[in-house]
Amino acid sequence: MLVPFIPEVGHFALILALMMALVQAVVPLAGAATRRPLWMAYARPMALGQFAFLLVAFASLMASFLLDDFSVAYVANNANSQLPWYYKATAVWGSHEGSMLLWCLMLAGWGCAVAGFSRRLPTGLVARALGVMGLIGSGFLLFVLLTSNPFTRLLPNAPGEGADLNPLLQDIGLIIHPPMLYMGYVGFSVVFAFAIAALLEGRVDAAWTRWARPWTNVAWAFLTVGIALGSWWAYYELGWGGWWFWDPVENASLLPWLAGTALLHSLAVTEKRGSFKSWTVLLAIFTFSLSLLGTFLVRSGVLTSVHAFANDPTRGAFILILLGLTVGGALTLFALRAPRVSQAVTFGWLSRDALLMVNNILLVVMTVTVLLGTLYPLVLDALGLGKVSVGPPYFNALFVPLTALLCLFMGLGPVARWKRMPARELGRRLAVAGLGAVVLAALAPLVYHGRWDPGVSLGLVLAFWLVLSLARDLVDKLRHARSPGAGLRRLTPAYWGMQLGHLGLAVTIVGVTVVSNYNVERNVRMAVGDRVEVAGYTFALRSLGKRRGPNYVADVATLDVSRDGERRFTLHPEKRLYLARRMPMTDVALRPGLLRDLYVAMGEDLGDGAWALRIQYKPFVRWLWLGAALMAAGGVLAVADRRYRRGREASRRNDEVTAS
Amino acid sequence: MKRRLLLLIPLALFAGLAAFLYRGLALDPGGRESALVGREFPAFSLATVADPAVRRDASLLEGEVTLVNVWGAWCPTCREEMPQLLTLAERGVRLVGVDYKDTRDAATDFLTTFGDPFAVNLFDPAGSLGFDLGVYGAPESFLVDRDGIIRYHHTGYIRPEDVEQVILPRVQRWRND
C-alpha cells in the first residue's frame, strides 16, 4: 500500500526539487560566464524538473490532508476530520510550513513559465535569469527542508484527531487570498532575475526591460488582486467592517505593491526612451527585496500582528540570511556593474519623462513611509529608546496627502508629451478637466448627502480629476482619426491597460472617500421584537435560534430589514462556537450592493433574551475592491499587447502609435 | 568615482536595515517599557484581604524597601511564582500583595494552599490600583524604595533565577541608597 508512504514521497520529491534547483542555479550561470552553450542549456529542463517535483510534494501534502493523515504533524495541527473537504485541501497553506511550500511551488512555477515562454530571448540572458531564480529557489527549499518541513511525522504515536484549522481561516478567503498574494510576491522574482542577468551580462540597456515588462505586469496584477482579497476577507470575516488597519502583515504586502507600481512605470520609460536605466534596475531589486522582507517580517516574530504566523526567531534568522545574501548580493552587483555612464536624455519640467520621474519619486516616498512606520518601533527598541506604537493615525496622516500629490501628477502624465511639454499647452489641454473636477467634487456631497463636506470633496476631486484627464486624453487621441471607430481601433491594449489602471485607482479613491466619511455604525441591544433604525433602514429582530454546523454550534438571529415601510429582505447573523478549539466567532450577515453594504454582526448574549448587535451602513465600500479589480485588469490588458506576441515588425508599428 | 560611491548607497542602507532586523530577532516586540519607574507609587485607599474594616494607603510603603506583587487566585502563573515569593520573604524582603480582581474567599483559599509571604495584602476587587499601576496581566511586581518611589517594574512572573539575579540585587541597591 502506497498510502502510508505518501508523506515520504512528498519529502523525497522536495529533496529532489532542491537538487534540481541547485543544478539550475550553478550550471547555467557558470555556462553563461564561460560561454558554454551545453551548460546554459541545463536551465530549462532543470526549471521544469524543479516544478514537477514540487508539484508532487505539494500534491502529497494535500493528499495527506484529504486523507486525514494525522501522523503528519502539520496536518494534525491544522485540520480535523470534521472539516469540510474544501477546507482540508486549502488548509495546506493555512500555516507556516505549508505556505512556504506554496511559495516554493510558485517560484518554481514562474521559473517554468519563464523557461517556456522565452524561446525568442538571447540564450545568455535566459540562462542567467533562470540561474538566479534557481539560486532563490534553492535558498527557500533549503529553508523549508531544514527549518519548516511540512512532512515531519508524529510516529509512532499519531494523534487520533487533529487540532482543527483556525476558525478565522475556515472561509473562502483562505482558498483564494494566499495563492493570489504569493503569485504576486514570487512573480517579482522574475523581473529581479532579469535585472540581475542584465547586470551580470554587463548590458543594462532597454532590451531586458522589454522582456521583463509582461512578467512584471502579471505579477503586479496578481498582487493587486491578492491585497484586495485580503482586505475584503478581513472586512466580512473579522466582524468590524474595517478594510485596512495598517497592520504590519498588511503593510508587508503593500510595500512590494507600491514599489512594483513604480517599477511598472520605470520599465515603460526605459523600454521606450532608454533612460532611467539604473533606476529601473534598482527598482527591480527593491521590489523583490520588499517581497522577501515581507516574508521575513511575517514569520520571524519581529513585529506583533494578529495576522502573523507562529513566530520563531530561528526561522527568522534563516530568512534574514537569505534576505542578506539575495539583496546584499544584488546591491553589490549593482554597485559594481550598473552603467557608469548614462547617456542622459534631456527633458523638460512638464514632459512625460519628468512626470513619470515624479511618479516614481512619490511612489518610492510612499513605500519608504510605510516601511518607516512599520519598522520604527523595532528600530527604537533596538536602540534602547523604548517602545512606541505606530498605527493608522500616522499612516493615514502621511499617506493621504502623498496619494493626493500622486493623483495630481497622474492626471498630467498621460496628456503630456515626451521630452518637451510647454506649460501653457498642458494647461490649455487640462484646464477644463481641472475645473470640472473641482466643480463636480464640490457638488457631489450636496447631491448625495444634502450638505457640503470638505473631506469628501477633497477625496472626490482627486478621483474626478483622474477620470476627466483620462477622458481628455482619449478625446485628443480620437480627434485626429478619420472616425471615432477608426481611432478607437488604433489604440493599443497597452493604452487601454493604462486607462483601466488609472480608472481603477479613481474608483478605489471614491470608495475610500465615501465609506470613510459616510459610514454609519450603531451598537445596539436588541431583544426579539425590537426595532432599530440605521441610515433609513429599519432592522427588526424577528427571532433568535440555534443551529449546528459541521464543526460548530451557532446562535442565529433573524432580522427583517425594511425601508420606507416596505419589507425588503432578511438577514441571518450568527455567533458560532467552533468545537475543536472552543473558539467563538461571529459570522457577519452582509447585504452587499454596488452603492452600499448593510452589515450586521452579533456580539454577546446580554441575558434576558437580548443580544448586542453591531449594525452598519457602508456606502460605496464595494468600489474599493472594484477599483482594485479594474487596476489588475488594466495590468493584464497591457500585456495582451501584440508587441509581446508577434515579431519585431508589429512592435515597431505599435511604438509609433503609443509614443505620440 | 563619485558615481561609484553613489551606487554604493543602496547597499549601505540595506546593511543598516539588516543590522536592525538582526537585532530585532533578539528582542521581544510584545514587551513594553514601564511608565512608572522613577515615579511615586500611585495613591490608593484599599482594605486588606484579611480585614475588610482596615483601610491602608500609600504610606504603607514608606520607610522600607518593599516589593509589591500584583496577583490573583485565578492566575495560574501566580501559583508558579509563590515559591519564589516565599523565598524572598524568607530572605528578609518585605512583600506587600495586591489581590487583583479577586474575591476574598478565593484569595484566602489561595494563600492557605500556597503559603502567605505577604506582610500585608491589599484587596483590589475592581482593579483600580492595578490600573493605576499599568498592570495588564498578573503577576507583576514593583520594587518601591523607602520614599515610596517605584524603582523597578517586573512584568511577568518571577523565575527562580530572577530571585538571585534580578530582585535581590535591586533590593540591596535601594536599601543602601
Place this chain on the structure above:
Amino acid sequence: MAQRLIRAVLLVALLGMAAAASATIEVRDFDDPQLARRYTTLTHQLRCPKCQNETIAASASPIAADMRERVAAMLEAGRSDREIQDFLVQRFGEYVLYRPRLSPRTWLLWGGPFLLLVLGGGILAWRVRRRTTPRALDAAERRRLDSLLDREERS
C-alpha cells in the same frame, strides 16, 4: 530557550483569561452625540497593551474593557482628549498611543518622509537641468563606425 518558555507560559496564562477571539461589541450610550463621537475616535486610537496589535475598541481583553470604562468616565467628567490620553500614557506608556507623539525620538518618523520628498525633488531638478554635450567618439568607436560605413557603401 528559557525566555521562550516563559513567554509561552505567560501567553497560555493570559489567553486563558482573555475572552473570545472574535471582536467585542459593546453597547454604550452617551447622551451627548459629541461625546459619543469622541469616544469612538479615542478608543480607535488607543492600543490595547496586551493584545497582538488591536485597538481598545476592538479588543475583547479585560484590560481593554477597563480602559474603555475609564475613557467613558473621563469623557462624562468633561476631560479633554489630551488629558485622557495623558492619563493612560502615565500608566501604560506611550505604547498605547497609535499616533506616536512628536518628540526627539520620533523626529525621523514624522520628518523622514518629508525630507525624502525634498531629496526626490532635488534629484528631479538636477536631472532636468542636466545638459549633456554629446560625447565625442573614442578611437575604437571611430574605427568601428568607419568599418560600418564602408560596409554600408559596399552593400
